[in-house]
Amino acid sequence: xxxxxxxxxxxxxxxxxxxxxTGERSLQTLFKVFLKISFQILLFLLFSFLCHELYIQVLExxxxxxxxxxxxxxxxxxxxxxxxxxxxxxxxxxxSFKLHNVxxxxxxNPWIENLEIRKIFPDKIFIQIEEKKPIAIIHLEKFxxxxxxxxxFAPVTEGDRYNxxxxxxxxxxxxxxxxxxxxxxxxxxxxxxxxxxxNKLPPVEEIxxxxxxKDFGIHLVSMNDxxxxxxxxxxxxxxxxxxxxxxxxxKKRGYLPLFIDCSxxxxxxxxxxxxx
Numbered sequence: 001x002x003x004x005x006x007x008x009x010x011x012x013x014x015x016x017x018x019x020x021x022t023g024e025r026s027l028q029t030l031f032k033v034f035l036k037i038s039f040q041i042l043l044f045l046l047f048s049f050l051c052h053e054l055y056i057q058v059l060e061x062x063x064x065x066x067x068x069x070x071x072x073x074x075x076x077x078x079x080x081x082x083x084x085x086x087x088x089x090x091x092x093x094x095x096s097f098k099l100h101n102v103x104x105x106x107x108x109n110p111w112i113e114n115l116e117i118r119k120i121f122p123d124k125i126f127i128q129i130e131e132k133k134p135i136a137i138i139h140l141e142k143f144x145x146x147x148x149x150x151x152x153f154a155p156v157t158e159g160d161r162y163n164x165x166x167x168x169x170x171x172x173x174x175x176x177x178x179x180x181x182x183x184x185x186x187x188x189x190x191x192x193x194x195x196x197x198x199n200k201l202p203p204v205e206e207i208x209x210x211x212x213x214k215d216f217g218i219h220l221v222s223m224n225d226x227x228x229x230x231x232x233x234x235x236x237x238x239x240x241x242x243x244x245x246x247x248x249x250x251k252k253r254g255y256l257p258l259f260i261d262c263s264x265x266x267x268x269x270x271x272x273x274x275x276x
Contacts, residue, residue: 064122065091073129077111085109094119110154135193136165140172150190165207185212192218195236201244203227232263
C-alpha cells in the first residue's frame with residue numbers, strides 16, 4: 001500500500017511585527033505635543049493682545065464719541081428734561097456707554113410709562129418714551145394725577161391745566177404701606193370713567209367733577225351745562241345710555257335739567273327743570 005499525503009489550500013499566517021517604543025521616541029513625541037500646545041497658547045495670547053489694543057484704540061477714537069441724543073414720544077415732558085434725567089456727562093464713547101444705567105435714571109420720572117433706549121452706531125443714542133396717560137385728577141391732601149389702572153403717580157404742579165375730571169370725596173387716610181384705605185371708592189370712580197370714555201354720551205361726555213359718596217355712590221357734574229347727575233354704584237353703562245336718551249329728549253323740548261337722579265335703574269328722576 002502506498003501512503004499518500006495531499007495538502008490543499010495551504011495557508012501561511014504571519015505574525016505582525018510589534019512596534020517597540022523606546023524611551024527616546026516617547027520623549028520626542030511628548031516634545032512635539034508640548035511645542036504644538038505652546039504654539040497654540042502663544043497664538044491665543046497674541047490674538048488677545050491685538051484685540052485689547054484694538055479695543056483701546058476704538059475707545060479713544062473720537063469717531064465713536066456720542067455726538068447726538070434723539071428723544072421721541074414726548075407730550076407733557078420735554079426732550080431736554082429726558083436728556084437731563086439721563087445725565088450723560090462729557091462726551092462718552094458709544095462702546096463704553098451703559099444703557100441700563102441711563103434707563104434706570106430716566107424711569108425715575110413718574111410720568112414715564114415705558115422706555116426704550118438704544119445705540120445707533122457710530123455716535124448716536126436714541127431714546128423712545130411712552131408717557132403715562134391720566135384719566136382724572138384725584139383730590140386727597142392735595143391734587144394728584146391718576147391713570148386708568150387706578151395708580152396715583154404724580155402731583156399736580158403749579159401751572160398745570162385742570163383739564164381732567166376731578167375725583168373728590170375720597171378720604172386721604174392711608175395704610176402703613178401707602179395704600180388708600182378707601183381704595184375701593186377709587187376703583188369704582190375709575191371704572192365709571194372708563195365707561196364714559198368708551199361711550200362718550202351726552203350730557204357726561206365731558207365731566208367736570210366726580211364726587212364719590214360712600215353711602216350714595218357716584219355723583220357728577222357735567223362740564224358743558226353744569227348738570228348734576230347721581231349715578232349710584234352699579235349698571236353704569238346702561239344708566240348712561242338711558243340718561244342720554246332722556247337728555248336728548250329734554251333738549252328737543254327746550255328744557256334744561258339741573259339735577260337728574262339715575263341711582264335707580266328702573267326709575268330715573270329729573271328735578272329742577274328750567275325752560276330755555
